[in-house]
Amino acid sequence: MADQTIQDGVNALIAEDIDAYLDVHEHKDMLRFLTCGSVDDGKSTLIGRLLYESHLVFDDHLAALEADSRRVGTQGGDLDFALLVDGLSAEREQGITIDVAYRFFSTERRKFIVADTPGHEQYTRNMVTGASNADAAVILVDARKGLLTQTRRHSYLVSLLGIEHVIVAINKLDLVDYSQEICNDIEAGYRELASELGIDDVTCIPISALKGDNIITASPNTPWYGGPTLLQHLETVELADRGTRSPFRMPVQWVNRPNLDFRGFSGLIVGGDIAVGDPIRALPSGKRSTVTEITTFDGPLDRAVAGQSVTIVLDDEIDVSRGDVLCTDADPPTIADQFEAHIVWMQEEELLPGRPYLLKLGATTVGATLSPPKHTVDVNTLQHLAAKTLGLNEIGVCTITTDRAIPFDPYEVNRDMGGFILIDRLTNATVGAGMLQFALRRSQNVHWQALDVTAESRGTLKGHGASVLWLTGLSGSGKSTIANRVEAQLHAQGVHTFLLDGDNVRHGLNHDLGFTDADRVENIRRIAEVTRLMADAGLVVLVSFISPFRAERQLARERAGEGRFVEIFVDTPLAEAEARDVKGLYAKARRGDLKNFTGIDSPYEAPDDPEVHIDTLAMSPDEAADVIVQRLRESGTIS
Known part of the structure; x- marks a missing residue:
């Protein structure tokens, strides 16, 4: 009986430790980052190395990787970690990445979702897709080649999409004898480029993705480098959290009415926080109310913050529908029907100014037309060029007119309230993505005049x-x-x-x-x-x-x-x-x-x-x- 009691106690402790372990890992924060760079700079190899070092490669996958690496004849018999990531047969045949591959891995300190994005210019739209939700960007530079045109292009896109943290991974050091001078020259050149683009947070790390130098642990081959390894930096980089810095915003995704006694408004909070008792406003109607209840799947809350999915109950029956925005009464977003925006065109068929498209911003979908571009941006040189339209993968600045006024925040203030996609009305295909910059003054000053004769x-x-x-x-x-x-x-x-x-x-x-x-x-x-x-x-x-x-x-x-x-x-x-x-x-x-x-x-x-x-x-x-x-x-x- 005593032995059984001791065993029961040990089992209880083990169960408690397991529960505590699972609880810690469940509540670790998540960093979303992307890798980008020129073709064959080693993006897929780097991600494969991270997956391997995080012990997320199963034995059967590892055996297949070893066989595939022998088949392709990897340098020095090393494992070709890119084969863990490049899943498309066309990619394996060409040795390049042509689609966005998302991978998950985890360490003791943080969870990660990484997007491996293509390097070719013709796949700019794929990179924009991968970068749309990223907190950080790892830009790879081949130490043998230095900064290339693609480096400028990807850095411009990273800046345009508002990614605050940039890690420049100077890769393939093993092929330049781990030269400190080469790394210093590349870092100096990149920091000059970052200053030109307005990128403030830049960290340069010398690595070899193939050999593992400075990926997980400090490499003895770079005694002149005293900074963090790539993984150490990814584990400690501050999460870009625009939501908590902006006023309360919650686009309504669903009017929750399970019975006649309950009516709430469900959605993801994309900015700020809200508490029971706070005054609130619904846009675009402008109706005001007060929060009486905040509920979640796990139960009621007194306060909710950006990143949480909640249902908000108000103290009166104001008219709120899907696509409306609940916001703080003191600091609401702007409501407008004409905007200036950056557009990334993603369709083979070129943009036709004046053609009606659908614009989807959060849970709101409205009709929209675009003016001819004010200019396009040559993402290789950053020059502004005259243009009448936009072709596949081109980026330009256009005026957008919607068929009704919508609430928004500038993209640089709140990605969720300022980022949108354009949809073809007939095919429902996504043809473009964009970032709202500001409302045009005429959208606020021109109003429809009511007339007596109808x-x-x-x-x-x-x-x-x-x-x-x-x-x-x-x-x-x-x-x-x-x-x-x-x-x-x-x-x-x-x-x-x-x-x-x-x-x-x-x-x-x-x-x-x-x-x-x-x-x-x-x-x-x-x-x-x-x-x-x-x-x-x-x-x-x-x-x-x-x-x-x-x-x-x-x-x-x-x-x-x-x-x-x-x-x-x-x-x-x-x-x-x-x-x-x-x-x-x-x-x-x-x-x-x-x-x-x-x-x-x-x-x-x-x-x-x-x-x-x-x-x-x-x-x-x-x-x-x-x-x-x-x-x-x-x-x-x-x-």
Whole structure:
């Protein structure tokens, strides 16, 4: 019995130690960092070394690593630690990293998530993705090559994305006989670059990722270096914690209503702290309330801080929805609908200024259009260059206009309140990422003026409704002829109309626009705004434009207003349109004398589901006009 009592006591102590051990490791802080540098500077090798030294490589993986290292013939029979990280077959074949690989490892002092980002310039978007949540950056420099163009590029991106802590790992020292002079020259050059970019916290560490020098323990090969090893520095670097330095911010991700007796607002606190009893404001509505309860999965809290996911209960039933922001009443974020922002373009298809995109900021998604760039940034030289658009991996400064005002903080103040992505409205593909810098003054000073005479009252005066009849189709399809017949019929019936024809408008309002994709987008954007104003005036507006892109026709539909837009597809096969080529445009395009001609070297995106489909091979212009007028009668626009 005594022996059993002793054993029970030992078991209890062991269990207590295990619980304490698990508790310590569960609550260790987390450092997110990325590695970047030129191609073949040793990024993947460095991460593989860290995983190996942290004892996170299982025996079967280690055996495979040894076999793979023998197969590729590593220098001196060393393990090729890059093979632990470069998972894509294309990477292994080329010996480079082309995607962002995330890895987790842990030490006694801290947990880590590391992003191994690609070095090629054409993968800038991948690096931006990896850096978006990083607290620190390890920039590798090959000691044999020194600072390269890629070093400048990656350092600029690190600065742009607001990463405060930079570690310059001067790698491959074993290949330069552990030269102190080479390391000193590289460090001096980098500190000059960092000063130019405004990077204040720079630590330079001489290493050999392959041999393990100064990675985990101090190397006897560098007696002249007295600083920390790479791991020691990563374990002690101060976490970048902008959240606690900024006022309270919590984007609402979910309105939590499990029953009629509970209504809370759930989300991640991205700035500051909040306590029960604190006054609070909901934006963009500006409604005020007081916090009565803060709950989490583990139970109620008296106070919550940045980084915690919570549900906040208020003392009254103010209107709060997903995407709204709960903030401190004394220091709210700015609300605006026009901004200056840095944009990183991530799509093969170039940015089209004026095209409607979706902008997602936290839990908020709004419509947005971008102006032509004020300039692009050559990330290799840091020069500002003139540009009309942005291509894949290019970075520029643009003006963004959203379709409604949203709360935000500048990115440098709060990443979560200032960082956004751009989404293609039709494909839902992410096409860009950006950082809001500041609101434009006009967004605060220009307001919509309320008027006494409304669109409805103008329609009553005219005796019919307003509508936008949008005829789209190839050049030569018969749009203008049909639109002219429709207007003649309506005019004879006393309907107030106006016809906007593509060629006619280009003589005046749009005389400054050409036929590039970007100019076509701007052409339709302007016409969409004009048609909205004319429809508000109570007119039936006929629009005869090729309008080749679905996105711009969707923009015109939204501008026209609910129930006022009729898309009419004047469907004519290309061969038939060419046969009718009274202007000789197709012939010029075929000869190469007329560039960017729709149907030849510029695409036409046919409507997916138009309200009216006119098959010009099956009906005459007069018959087509009758169909369109009948549509107006059926909708109640005219009698």
